[in-house]
Structure formats: C-alpha cells, structure tokens
Amino acid sequence: MLNNSHSLFHAVHQLSRQLTKQLNEALEPFGLYNAQWAVLYVLKANGALTQKELCEYLAVEAPPMTRTIQRLMKQGYIDQRTGLDKRKKFIHLTSKAESEFPKWEKAVLEANQVLITSLPKGSQDAIYSILSEWLIGIKQQVKTVEEEAIFND
Amino acid sequence: MLNNSHSLFHAVHQLSRQLTKQLNEALEPFGLYNAQWAVLYVLKANGALTQKELCEYLAVEAPPMTRTIQRLMKQGYIDQRTGLDKRKKFIHLTSKAESEFPKWEKAVLEANQVLITSLPKGSQDAIYSILSEWLIGIKQQVKTVEEEAIFND
DNA sequence: AACAACTAATTACCTAGGTAACTAATTTAT
DNA sequence: ATAAATTAGTTACCTAGGTAATTAGTTGTT
Structure with missing residues (x-):
C-alpha cells in the first residue's frame, strides 16, 4: 500500500x-x-x-x-x-x-x-493504461498551472 | 490495450x-x-x-x-x-x-x-504495487541472466 | 517591398546517472 | 606477520535530457 x-x-x-x-x-x-x-x-x-x-x-x-x-x-x-x-x-x-x-x-x-517476464500480461495492460492516462493528466495539469501563473502576472 | x-x-x-x-x-x-x-x-x-x-x-x-x-x-x-x-x-x-x-x-x-491529482487513489496503489513487484522481478531476472552468462564461460 | 514575428534547428552550458580505473583502509589467508 | 583480496570513496569520461540564446529561413503586416 x-x-x-x-x-x-x-x-x-x-x-x-x-x-x-x-x-x-x-x-x-x-x-x-x-x-x-x-x-x-x-x-x-x-x-x-x-x-x-x-x-x-x-x-x-x-x-x-x-x-x-x-x-x-x-x-x-x-x-x-x-x-x-x-x-x-x-x-x-x-x-x-x-x-x-x-x-x-x-x-x-x-x-x-x-525485462517483462516478471510482469503478468494483465499487469502489463493495467500499468500501460494507468501510465498513459497519468501522463495525459500531468501534461494538462502542468499547462493549467502555467496558465494560471501567467494570468496572475 | x-x-x-x-x-x-x-x-x-x-x-x-x-x-x-x-x-x-x-x-x-x-x-x-x-x-x-x-x-x-x-x-x-x-x-x-x-x-x-x-x-x-x-x-x-x-x-x-x-x-x-x-x-x-x-x-x-x-x-x-x-x-x-x-x-x-x-x-x-x-x-x-x-x-x-x-x-x-x-x-x-x-x-x-x-502531479498526482490526475491519478485516482486506486490507481496510485495499483501502479505502486505493480511497479514494485516488477522492479524486484527485473533485478532477479537480470541477476539470473548474468549468472548463466558466467556459467557458460 | 520592407520590417516584424514566428519557426526549425543548432550551440553552449547545466544536471543526472553509468562504467572503468584508481586510492586508501580494512579483512582474510597463508 | 605479511601478502592478497575486499571495500568505500573518488576521479575521469561517457550518454541522456533540459534551458537559454542564436542563426537562418518563412510568414504576416503594413
């Protein structure tokens, strides 16, 4: 956990x-x-x-x-x-x-x-979709934070 | 997928x-x-x-x-x-x-x-446990491969 | 037509992390 | 007791990736 x-x-x-x-x-x-x-x-x-x-x-x-x-x-x-x-x-x-x-x-x-043998197929798919989502989320989040910073200038 | x-x-x-x-x-x-x-x-x-x-x-x-x-x-x-x-x-x-x-x-x-807001709590736990397991697996796997290489010398 | 703004790529310089070779201190073996 | 092996840390040099500043070419404006 x-x-x-x-x-x-x-x-x-x-x-x-x-x-x-x-x-x-x-x-x-x-x-x-x-x-x-x-x-x-x-x-x-x-x-x-x-x-x-x-x-x-x-x-x-x-x-x-x-x-x-x-x-x-x-x-x-x-x-x-x-x-x-x-x-x-x-x-x-x-x-x-x-x-x-x-x-x-x-x-x-x-x-x-x-490298991937120790990772069961199910985990591979799970981790890939979580990581992809997360990456997209981070990029949006970062962009938003930057825009707020510009707005507050 | x-x-x-x-x-x-x-x-x-x-x-x-x-x-x-x-x-x-x-x-x-x-x-x-x-x-x-x-x-x-x-x-x-x-x-x-x-x-x-x-x-x-x-x-x-x-x-x-x-x-x-x-x-x-x-x-x-x-x-x-x-x-x-x-x-x-x-x-x-x-x-x-x-x-x-x-x-x-x-x-x-x-x-x-x-950085973590876009990642739901459930995904955080899921990804962490998968990554941890995977890391352990990789280290073992790598060690095994190296030992085989030494054995085959 | 000329000047300003933008774009693609490069250069210079920074941090992060890796391997190989080395030094100095400590164990282990003989 | 001494020589050999091991260990902790350092130095030198490599790749990867980032930002800032620059150059050359293209587009937009007037």
Whole structure:
C-alpha cells in the first residue's frame, strides 16, 4: 500500500533507469545507445520525418535530438534532406540501417522479453493504461498551472 | 490495450522525465535539484548514513552520489564525519538543513500534489504495487541472466 | 517591398546517472 | 606477520535530457 508520493515517484524513476540500462546493454554489440535506437525505431515505423516531428513522437526537446541525429548520421544510419522549406530537415533511414534493422530489433525484443517476464500480461495492460492516462493528466495539469501563473502576472 | 513493450517502456521513461522536471521546478527557488533533495529526504527520514548506504537507499551508483554530496556540502546542508572505519564517511544533515527542511518539503509536496491529482487513489496503489513487484522481478531476472552468462564461460 | 514575428534547428552550458580505473583502509589467508 | 583480496570513496569520461540564446529561413503586416 502506497503511503506517500515519494515512494511512487522513486519507483518510476528507478524503473526507468533499469529499463534503459538493460536496453543499452542489449544494443552495445551494435555500437548503439537507447536514444539512437528510439529514433531508428520511429523512423522505421513511420518513414521519413523532420526533426521536429521526431521530437514530438519521442517527447524530447530539440537539442538532444540534434545530437542523436548527428551521431546516427556519422554512423551512416540516416541521412538528412531539406525539402522546399529549407528550415526543415527530413530524416531518412539509409539502406545500411534498413538491412541492419532486423538484427537490432531482435536483440531489443529479446532484452525486452527478459525485462517483462516478471510482469503478468494483465499487469502489463493495467500499468500501460494507468501510465498513459497519468501522463495525459500531468501534461494538462502542468499547462493549467502555467496558465494560471501567467494570468496572475 | 498494450500492443508492444516499446510503448510501455517509453511511457515509463517519459513519465520519469516529467516527474523530475516538475520536481526540479519546485526546488528551483531553493537552489536545489531533485538528486540533492532525494539525499536530504533520506537523511531526514533515517538519520546519518554512510555514502554506501545512501547509494543503496536511492539505488544509485557511487560516483553520482559523491558528486551530489559534494554539492550539498558546498551549500552547507550536510557534513561528513569519518567513523572508526576510516573508509566510511557518515553524512549528517546540518542544523541549517534541518531548519530549511520544512520549506523544501512543503514545496515538494505541493508539486507532487499537482502531479498526482490526475491519478485516482486506486490507481496510485495499483501502479505502486505493480511497479514494485516488477522492479524486484527485473533485478532477479537480470541477476539470473548474468549468472548463466558466467556459467557458460 | 520592407520590417516584424514566428519557426526549425543548432550551440553552449547545466544536471543526472553509468562504467572503468584508481586510492586508501580494512579483512582474510597463508 | 605479511601478502592478497575486499571495500568505500573518488576521479575521469561517457550518454541522456533540459534551458537559454542564436542563426537562418518563412510568414504576416503594413
């Protein structure tokens, strides 16, 4: 039974660190890190996207995304193409990335499998829906608090 | 309904970032960051601890803890005393920290309140118990996998 | 047509947390 | 008693993510 918010927040934080740690270990043989994998995964699933769109999909600010993209480019897994709007940079998976992707995905799925075995399917669905709802709630709440702050200026 | 592990892990990760971000904002007026607050909170609740013990309580490796402690010391909120075993450093809250603590706690609790309003009490308990179980499971699982790896050497 | 406002991306700099390699103190074995 | 192994903490260096300030390109206004 939960007696305070500290414990809950701490558990979330700790879990997040465990997950990324294990994922990084799984990706290590390929010279990839979890932030890079996240980008590759989104690009594979959605096709070419601008950096802005990638930021929105992954809920990350622009500067870390710039860095991750520059690294992936250096490794030859993506390329940038500017469109009509020269500010926008569309990010594409290279054929090199396309051909490596299945290996990466396999390693990641195996790691995820290990991480998730101790969580019964029912709990998986429960936790996912609670977390999703909570995230939405937090974003609204934060927005509201900010607006009140502006209003009170 | 959860269709893959990526979504779940991503939700956990994103939530963790939201929570620390909001907590940092709440602590900003006091010149504190969430990692420092975590240490202060544990020391207040448990009394003096060695750095090793602090690491275990907060599930953090030693190097980041060293850094957090050095910062808190510079701010005059803690002091180190070596015991009989000269390797161990016991960390104490200073009276300055003790007198400031209630203000910090109030700010943190208010922030936590905002973050948790969108999560019904039932969901709080549900999520906390699932997360706790899951964390335990992951640690066992990871340990097992490592042992198998050693065995197969 | 020219100036103002906005937008996408980058740069510089901050905190958090991780591993590997090291130092100093303490146990354990021989 | 001394050499070897272990332990607590530190240092150096890595990735991740955040904010603030800047640049270049685009839109809107007048």
